[in-house]
Amino acid sequence: MRNPLLPDDVYAAIDKAVAKYPVGQQRSATKAALMLVQRFNKGYLTTPLMDAVAEYLLLPPIAVYEVASFYTLFESEPVGVYKISLCTNVSCYLRGCEDIKDYLFKRLQIKFGETTEDKRFTLKEVECLAACTQAPAMQINGDYHENLTLESIEKILAELE
Ligand code: FES
Structure with missing residues (x-):
């Protein structure tokens, strides 16, 4: 389900990422989805945004938190320009x-x-x-x-x- 926190163009980009994987393997697009959401949110992720990704990819929130906390490219606090x-x-x-x-x-x-x-x-x-x-x-x-x-x-x- 789509969350009003994210605009349609971000969801469209997530759909493209999901389409690269076999049906039912949308979990594989988690990192790509988080990168798109982070870019949209000026460089960092929030819990509500990660929850929106989890909801859209039909994943438990913890599965998304794990990816976001594992890779150093993801930020949980605001960053500079x-x-x-x-x-x-x-x-x-x-x-x-x-x-x-x-x-x-x-x-x-x-x-x-x-x-x-x-x-x-x-x-x-x-x-x-x-x-x-x-x-x-x-x-x-x-x-x-x-x-x-x-x-x-x-x-x-x-x-x-
Ligand atoms: S050690 Fe590989 S890029 Fe720095």
Whole structure:
């Protein structure tokens, strides 16, 4: 059943995701549905929104909460306009992500898990982004930025300000 919290275009996109799986396997579209709902809700999920997804996919709410809490790409609190997800896993570590982390902390005046006062940037520490051959890597709102250097980071941030 559709919930008035979500507009028709979000439901249409969820239907498309569900259609990729065999009939009765709509559970497989849970992650895609949550991504669509999170995008609609300016970057984070709420319990009523997750419940709406569960109701629509005919799942117990816990099945949706489990997916939302497992993946670091999902947020349960409001985030800044730009969510920076910096990988600190082994390849990125060996290629200097610590320097990039220190630079971002200083440049944005926040630490991992925090949002700047002006609500423009949220900084997250994430595990491998599957971009190890281009380490160090980060995502901003899901877009990849690879082979990072302090110079390239500064250029990227300057373009977002
Ligand atoms: S370790 Fe950073 S992208 Fe894989």
